[in-house]
Amino acid sequence: QAQTTPFKIGLILPMTGQQASTGRQIEAAVKLYIAQNGDTVAGRKIEVIVKDDVATPDVTKRLAQELVVNEKVNVLAGFGVTPAALAAAPIATQSKTPLVVMAAATSSITEASSYIVRTSFTLPQVSVAMGDWAPKNGVKSVVTLVSDYGPGNDAEKFFAERFQLNGGKVIDKLRVPLRNPDFAPFLQKVRDAKPDALFVFVPSGAGAAVMKQFLERGMDKAGIKLIATGDVTDDDQLNDMGDGALGVVTSHHYSAAHPSAANKKFVEAFQKANKNMRPNFMAMGGYDGMRVIYEALKATGGKGDGTTLLEKMKGQIFESPRGQVLIDAQTRDIVQDVYLRKVEKKDGQLYNVEFDVIKAVKDPGKNKQ
Numbered sequence: 001q002a003q004t005t006p007f008k009i010g011l012i013l014p015m016t017g018q019q020a021s022t023g024r025q026i027e028a029a030v031k032l033y034i035a036q037n038g039d040t041v042a043g044r045k046i047e048v049i050v051k052d053d054v055a056t057p058d059v060t061k062r063l064a065q066e067l068v069v070n071e072k073v074n075v076l077a078g079f080g081v082t083p084a085a086l087a088a089a090p091i092a093t094q095s096k097t098p099l100v101v102m103a104a105a106t107s108s109i110t111e112a113s114s115y116i117v118r119t120s121f122t123l124p125q126v127s128v129a130m131g132d133w134a135p136k137n138g139v140k141s142v143v144t145l146v147s148d149y150g151p152g153n154d155a156e157k158f159f160a161e162r163f164q165l166n167g168g169k170v171i172d173k174l175r176v177p178l179r180n181p182d183f184a185p186f187l188q189k190v191r192d193a194k195p196d197a198l199f200v201f202v203p204s205g206a207g208a209a210v211m212k213q214f215l216e217r218g219m220d221k222a223g224i225k226l227i228a229t230g231d232v233t234d235d236d237q238l239n240d241m242g243d244g245a246l247g248v249v250t251s252h253h254y255s256a257a258h259p260s261a262a263n264k265k266f267v268e269a270f271q272k273a274n275k276n277m278r279p280n281f282m283a284m285g286g287y288d289g290m291r292v293i294y295e296a297l298k299a300t301g302g303k304g305d306g307t308t309l310l311e312k313m314k315g316q317i318f319e320s321p322r323g324q325v326l327i328d329a330q331t332r333d334i335v336q337d338v339y340l341r342k343v344e345k346k347d348g349q350l351y352n353v354e355f356d357v358i359k360a361v362k363d364p365g366k367n368k369q
């Protein structure tokens with residue numbers, strides 16, 4: 001009986017509003033994974049129910065509740081922003097439903113429920129790499145500019161701590177509102193402070209606006225370098241940013257230009273299925289999230305009860321298109337390679353071209369306190 005009922009995945013994503021590109025990328029990746037791996041796993045038909053939360057936590061919470069109570073979903077997945085993931089966490093705990101975070105990236109999210117597993121990344125994971133790279137490459141002073149919420153605070157803290165540890169000077173720390181940000185007054189402050197570089201984190205979808213205003217204000221010509229997490233040179237937008245983006249160095253866990261056979265295959269298939277849209281790091285989190293769910297369901301022989309499923313998600317190791325990854329059994333967070341990348345032109349298109357790698361990085365946020 002149980003084997004013949006469908007296996008339901010409640011996929012909560014921002015499909016409209018400021019974070020809509022995250023929803024579009026993840027939904028496309030989930031569909032691709034199913035098209036490539038079949039819609040039946042261990043005898044269970046996979047049913048994905050997509051719900052748009054507009055990245056608004058109250059809505060996320062209501063949708064998660066409805067999906068668990070009315071639809072009896074086996075897994076909750078998606079979660080485009082940190083406040084959305086945190087809002088759904090208590091529902092995962094109470095209902096013993098595994099919750100796979102495919103996008104949101106504040107370190108503490110996995111500590112909000114023991115039923116949370118993450119396949120995206122954390123901001124401390126990628127920001128520390130830039131805190132090591134910059135001072136070794138002529139950047140002695142910085143101003144940081146981050147979106148004023150969880151991931152921005154993580155990026156600011158972990159970048160600045162490491163940068164200072166390496167002898168760098170942080171002149172100022174600026175925080176810009178998440179909703180409808182106007183970067184102009186902040187960039188003026190940065191210009192006046194004249195640091196060697198500006199370090200930026202903004203969420204996926206906001207990078208192009210930062211780049212545009214950075215260039216319009218002639219910051220680069222004033223001798224201020226732009227350095228950032230890869231959220232800024234987002235593959236979803238990078239190719240439309242223009243040649244002003246050339247040379248920008250970022251640290252991140254995924255580039256569409258990652259030179260592996262698995263990634264070439266992934267990018268080609270994704271673009272073919274999506275009118276040539278280039279997959280970004282959000283798509284990667286969604287694709288690998290589906291893999292973690294599929295493999296866990298296989299390992300339970302199709303039983304799929306929440307607690308057993310969760311146990312089978314922990315400790316998974318596999319080669320992702322981004323590189324080798326591990327779901328740390330203790331923290332339920334992803335351990336992965338972090339790359340330093342530079343924007344370059346390849347075949348007439350802008351890409352984040354990887355030039356260095358730090359292998360198997362655990363979330364540094366988990367080692368604190």
Ligand code: DHB
Pocket residue numbers: 022080081082083103104105106150151202203204205231
């Ligand atoms: C988060 C959202 C993003 O779009 C991103 O690039 C990184 C983090 C977040 O809200 O956690």
